[in-house]
Every structure is written in structure tokens, then in C-alpha cells.
Amino acid sequence: MEKINILLVDDHTIVRDGIKATLKDQVNFNIIGEAINGFDAIETVKILHPDVVVMDITMPEMNGIDATMEISKKYPGSKVLILSMHDNETYILKSVEAGAYGYLLKDVDKSEFVKAINAIFNGEKYFNTAISSVLVAGYLNKVKQTESQSSISSNDEYDLTKREKGILKMITIGKNNREIADGLGISIRTIETHRANIMKKLKVKNAVELVRIALEDNII
Amino acid sequence: MEKINILLVDDHTIVRDGIKATLKDQVNFNIIGEAINGFDAIETVKILHPDVVVMDITMPEMNGIDATMEISKKYPGSKVLILSMHDNETYILKSVEAGAYGYLLKDVDKSEFVKAINAIFNGEKYFNTAISSVLVAGYLNKVKQTESQSSISSNDEYDLTKREKGILKMITIGKNNREIADGLGISIRTIETHRANIMKKLKVKNAVELVRIALEDNII
DNA sequence: TAATTACTAAGTATTTATACTTATTTTTAT
DNA sequence: ATAAAAATAAGTATAAATACTTAGTAATTA
Secondary structure (H helix, E strand, O other): OEEEEEEEEEHHHHHHHHHHHHOOOOOOOOEEEEOOOOOHHHHHHHOOOOOOOEEEOOOOOOHHHHHHHHHHHOOOOOOEEEEEOOHHHHHHHHHHHHOOOOEEEEOOOHHHHHHHHHHHHHOOEOHHHHHHHHHHHHHHHHHHHHHEEEHOOOOOOOOOOOOHHHHHHHHHHOOHHHHHHHHHOOHHHHHHHHHHHHHHHHHHOOOOHHHHHHHOOOOO | OOOEEEEEEEOOHHHHHHHHHHHHOOOOHHHHHHEEOOHHHHHHHHHOOOOEEEEEEOOOOOOOHHEEEEEEEEOOOOOEEEEOOOOOHHHHHHHHHHHEEEEEEEOOHHHHHHHHHHHOOOOOOOOOOHHHHHHHHHHHHHHHHHHHOOOOOOOOOOOOOOOHHHHHHHHHHHHHHHHHHHHHOHHHHHHHHHHHHHHHOOOOOOHHHHHHHHHHHHOO
């Protein structure tokens, strides 16, 4: 059977010993090294290229999340399983964003721990239902954020005509009336009229406000 | 023991019968109704207000996701558990966004099915590790989207001084030089100078481009 | 402390935008 | 076919912005 090479990262010797004790009867697990903080972890990964890194978050010098980011970027062959005492949303989401393949709480039972390591070794991500709830909440938050930002909701009706929308678009690009008129092959006075009408419709008093509203409500 | 009232929604009689057979020995489960499509489901929820709605996705007339959206909005007391044949990302994410409390595949084993219903009845969300992987992928996608949109990455260095940034901010709000000068209690000629310097630094030739860049790179 | 950078200000000229009004022609919808 | 809306254009005047230059004072940094 293929051996899984594991690196343990935790600043507390007792915790590392506990993990070793828990996993020692897994014949296909091979604990090839230990590290006591993020820097140490990155260095060790560089040298030993473990398959799975079991990583604590709160550690001196450099925390586990920053280390995870670095490892997942530079050494994608070494996959990180976060083993944390905290189930707070920020930690979980940051870990996921950093590229962690799994997140377990330290009160995890042995069978799940083993299952998680095996899954991660096989390239799967492992998050149990408790952690999933948090992820779902985070996902929904992001969705909300994305929506409000891209103002899918807005695009308010200002009743601009086709021509007006076209001209507004050119205005927001930074073109002046002369350029727009030449571009469309019509009189600059016409553009001035359109521009005035657009401003009236959007209830603004200068070009700056015009662009602001056009961009924010992306009427363009 | 408190009874959990359940509504089954699936267009196939065989599936509904299968679910009933699976759950019949759960003494605290009470299947109080059945529906054969989204419309039917909403109507039935309205009348029977079940605790948990076990919902299929692909159904004639109205699909389960749209129904879930409606139910979670109008009848939040009835929580939806999606029971689908498909594990594709779109279905899962849409379900979550629609307000589903859980998502199971139809090959789920009985114990997990029961566990999910109980969890959801207690207000928890239930997603197993397989579904979680998909959620994580979706979450990371959203994060990427959010970042590119809000240009967290940018905020490019234009070497604006404090004063210049302050004035630029006022410009982007739509204030003209006169208003800015009065607001700061300094000469309008000074504002003109600052404005010219800002435009030179941002390499633009008019106020519109100025605002555009200021907003997009949110230098403000 | 010397030197640089930031903030202030103004002279002068030109260009561009805005305000308000009126009016003809072309399109679109009833 | 006729009314309504959209697109075109211009008169006239004023306000605001832009361009380019010079320069004194205050604040910061080497």
C-alpha cells in the first residue's frame, strides 16, 4: 500500500505527541517531520515535500494560515489539513481561501481524522457538516457582496433613449462633445442638447456626477 | 418526543413511495403531505406548514430551486432539504442561494438521510463532505470574483499627497472648484492648481477620466 | 540645518461645459 | 394617418475647467 508522508505543524509538543499517538497504528501513515511555526513549516515542506501537512493555526512567529497560503502556492504537492481549536468563521474561510484542503477541530475523533487525511491525499477536499455550515454562510455572504457590488439589482430606469445611452457611454469614456459629434458625424450643438437632456433626466448638474451615476448604476 | 412534520415533493410516485418506505420506521417523522411540482409544493406549504420539505429539483411546471426560493422567503418556518440525482455545481450552489438547508444525493443511505432531517429540523444546515467540496469551489470562485470587482488588488500608486487625495475625493463627489475652495477656506486658484497636478499625475485630460480612474482604482 | 516636497496662490489665455429657449425633421406607436 | 416621442440643430449668455507659468511659505526629511 502506498505510504502517505505527513508533516505535523504545531507549537505545542504535547499536541504533536498526541497526534502521533493517534495515528501511530495507521500502517500507511508515515510521519516524516515536525515543525513548530509557519516559517519552520515552509522550510520543512521545501525539504521533505510531505503529501499532507497537518497544520495548527495559532502559532508564534508565523501563523498557520499564512504558511498555508505560501505552501499551497509554492508546493502544491503538499496539501494542508488545518487542525484547529477554533470553529470561528474567519479562521475557516481564511483557511479555505489560503488553499487548505481540509479543516478539522481538535476534538475530532480518530476515524474522521484518518478519513480526512486519506481523502486529502487523494486530492479531495474534506470538510465535515459542522464546518460546511460555516462555509455556506460565508458563501452566501460573498454572493450578497457580489450582487451589491455589481449592482445587479439596480440599473435603475432613467428612461434614456438609445441615442442618449450611446452618448452617455462616450461621455463616461472621457470623450468631449467635439469628439462625440465628430464620431457620430453630427453637430456639436446636437450633442450639447443631448447632454443637457441626459443631465436633466439623471438629475445631475455636471459631468462628474453624470459619470458617477452612470458607472454606479451601470446604465451604459 | 416532538414530531417532525415532513412534506415530500417529487414528480415521480415511485420516488415518493421509496422515501416513505425509507422513513416509515422513524417514529418521530410524520409525513403530512406530498406535492408533484414547485407550484404544488408552495401551495401545500402554505396550507400545511411542514417543518421540513424534502424537495426534488427537476420537476415539470416549476422546478425545486425556484420553489425553494419562494418557500424560504415566504414561509421560513418550512425548511427545505434538496434531494437530487445530480451533484453538479450549479444545482448545488443555486440551491444554497435559494435558501436550502441541505442537499443530499438520491443514493444517500438511510442513516444520513435521517440525520440530515433531524439537523435541519433543529435549524442547522446539512451538507456532507462530497457536497462541501463543491461548495468550497463555489466559495473560492465568488472570492475571486469579488476581488477582481472591488479591485482590492489595485489601488495603484499614483503618489497623490494627502491634500490631493482629499480634493480628488471632493471632485468625485461632484463638487466644483468653487465649492471645494469654500469648503476648505482656501483660494479657488489653489484648487485649480491642485486639480491640474492631480490630472497630470493620473495622466488624464478631463474631469470625467479623473473620476473614472478614481472610482475604478478607488484611490479615494 | 540644508534640501526637498507639499501647500498655497495668481497671471493670462483658451477651451469646454452648462443654462435656457426655440424649432425642424425623422421615427415610432396608436 | 395622426399624434407623440426622438433626434436633430442653433441662438445667446454665462460658468467652469483646462493649460502653462511663476512664486512664496510651510512642512518634512536627509
